[in-house]
Amino acid sequence: MVIEKMLNSRLAQWLDERSDIVKLTRAHLTDYPTPKNLNYMWSFGSLAMLVLTIQILSGIFLAMYYKPSAMMTSGGYSVAFDSVERIMRDVNFGWLIRYMHAVGASAFFIVVYMHIGRGIYYGSYKGPRELLWIIGVVILLIMQGTAFFGYLLPWGQMSFWGATVITNLFGALPVIGSFLQELLRGGFAVGDPTLNRFFSLHYLFPLLLAAIVGGHVHALHVVHSNNPTGVDVHEGKGTIPFHPYYTVKDAFGVGVFLILYCYVVFFHPQLGGYFIEVDNYVAADNLQTPSHIAPVWYLTPWYTILRSFENKLLGVIAMGASLAVLFLLPFLDRSKVRSARYRPVFRQMVILFFISVLVLGYCGHSVPTPTLKLIGQLATIYYFAFFFMLPFVHKFEKTRPLPEEI
């Protein structure tokens, strides 16, 4: 009612005559035809938009007080580390903004990993949504880059050593390796120039992300949403307008998310060292390597793949391939049926794939022991086997009968 009133207001009509704003809002938001059977797994897309907004806004406020310098103050700490402490102790509600941003980073990955998992389970990557999926993978890579750059900024022990380990990996690449490593670091070792360029990129990437998300949603609106059955929906028959049906459903998802998010922000911002590592409360010291260096949980699956190989170059190639293969997913899966609901073999494979990613994540976060290393290697083998098996599954899989309409 309120939205309808707003769209019919004289101001909206005045704007519409000059910009088509009302027509666009109707076509892409309120009247947008959406499959009538979407479940709550389809709420993670709009949630991801919300968390991206939280991250950009809290980041802008943090940047007003944060200082990207590794130079030492008279107190014996770097300017960057000191500025983060000042945000936590002196700036009004600085602690809240910092925790919103740090917890928001983990929340963003939880939401986006659920969104990707939904896409894989229900075959949303399959034609005609290949481009939508590819744009999604680009978003994922930019998100991972942004998180990695951001983690250096507090200039704590884990910031410094994490950046040292990861930038070292680039050095393993033949021919361009040392050039790339130096380019990233802005010198031979991680130091003040590294902090400056990481801060610059950490600010730039989310804005880029916002633009690419615009392209992602545009691509979605060209081909329209998939649904839990994976069956094509014919407009008018199986669709309902986005508003009020999905605005209300998504609002419920937002409410549940905000309750959980606020609980963690206010009561457990470090979440047992998973969201903010304890070592990062110790100022960076280039003469003291922490006993255990690991990235934050959302990067650990790929870190385990890297560590599964004795040879550093092979590890780097495998890690790159494990992300690059996501681009190929729409082309590897040849089945005509989309949703795992009707694909018994694919369903088992996908569930095992999700378990293997969780196991990889666990192994990457833990102190490596020979047993964990072996488990990590087995999970790595299955991760790749999933993609290798995909082109052949449809040849022997007996799919269940699909509904004619949703």
Ligand code: HEM
């Ligand atoms: C900033 C991160 C992202 C945002 C804000 C975002 C936003 C959205 C939104 C609003 C939708 C429509 C609602 C829905 O279907 O859930 C959507 C759909 C989709 N997204 Fe994303 N997305 C993000 C990341 C990704 C990533 C990383 C991937 C895959 C690698 C991906 C793949 C897809 C696919 C395949 C669909 C269509 C789903 C369907 O129709 O079943 N997205 N996205």
